[in-house]
Amino acid sequence: MRYSYYPGCTLYNKAKDFDDSARRSCQALGIELVELPHWYCCGAIYPQSQDHKIPLIAPFRVLAKAKNEGLDLVTLCSFCYHVLKRVNYAVNNDKEKLDLLNDFLNENYRGDQKVLHLLEVLRDDVGFDRLAQYQKKDLSKLKVAPYYGCYLLRPQREIGLDDQENPMILNHFLSSLGIEVIDSPHKVECCGSYLVLVNRDATLAAVRRIIEGVKRLGAEAIATSCPLCHYNLDKFQAELKKEGLEPIPVFYFTQLLALFLGLERISFTTNKVPVEPYLREKIGDGYSG
């Protein structure tokens, strides 16, 4: 199993924990991730306005360059995944756009670079049912709420990873690690996203609804694949604590995979809500931070 890998800016920066746990887990599972030799920022957010094409240039170039490598392209950050998938969809359904971008960049891209989320690789190429054979640690005492957020799912017609109202891929992934999955209607609700830059109250309210909701259903932790969700859900729990809501740790799904695989020194450098006490309590001596 060999793939091109597009980390994107955030996994080189604030989400190194995500990148590191993913790369090491993949290695342990025999998945070879070959980082693209030259990659650029995807622009992070897909443009909603239709009348200017400039924001499409960067992600289009990422796809065109990836195509030269001849492998399926794997990515992890929900934002990168979203942008790359939607640009592919856009140029596949609009020949004029495709030609314009190719002319501008002097490329000959046909909109055919396959883009995969690591969750898809684990589900379809490795097989969730086969993960059990790699188990080193018992995670059955963890109670984790899968949290998908927005960009991994919507719009389903363009992304196509899973059902946009009731996705199950992350649920099934966590179950296959033996984790007790706490399903919740909050799994597809927005965490506030970039509103965090301009309005604390609105972001806090969104985070409160999600954390309160999953805790009420019995969750003791949350798993996500988006660095911005991770940031918002983690950061604002300090405020919620003042309101009497005990914080719960926020994980990247790959960190749980790395734990399951028994990898050592898994990093949790950006977590504000401490994860070690929870892991030590639930995994016991088996946890080697």
Next chain:
Amino acid sequence: MLKVKVWSPLRERILEISGEDLLSCYQCGRCSASCPFAPYMDLIPNMVMRSIQLGIEDVLKANSPWFCATCLTCKVRCPRGIKIPEVMEALREIRLREKYDYLNPLTIDQELLTECPPMGIVSGFNKYSK
């Protein structure tokens, strides 16, 4: 479906930017019911759509588009397939293209700037500043 078309330069402009004429919005309110940030908006999403249908230019002064997180929930639930986030973006773009900044990079909270993941910062500035 709105039978009497109100001629409105605002609606034309929004159509140009967003590709959405929004005349088929029948005010069911599903977008607003789905929007996590509707409680913060002066005009909730269905009222934004209605205002534009009627050519009410004051919609440009509403805080609504600046509270839209582009979460796409409304868009995937609208029974009429209205591209609501695209319309919200068009409202932002009209202001931003007049060199208006909703978020000034110089006044942004420093702690936030150093901690927030880059894709969050890039996305925010994409929406709030030009």
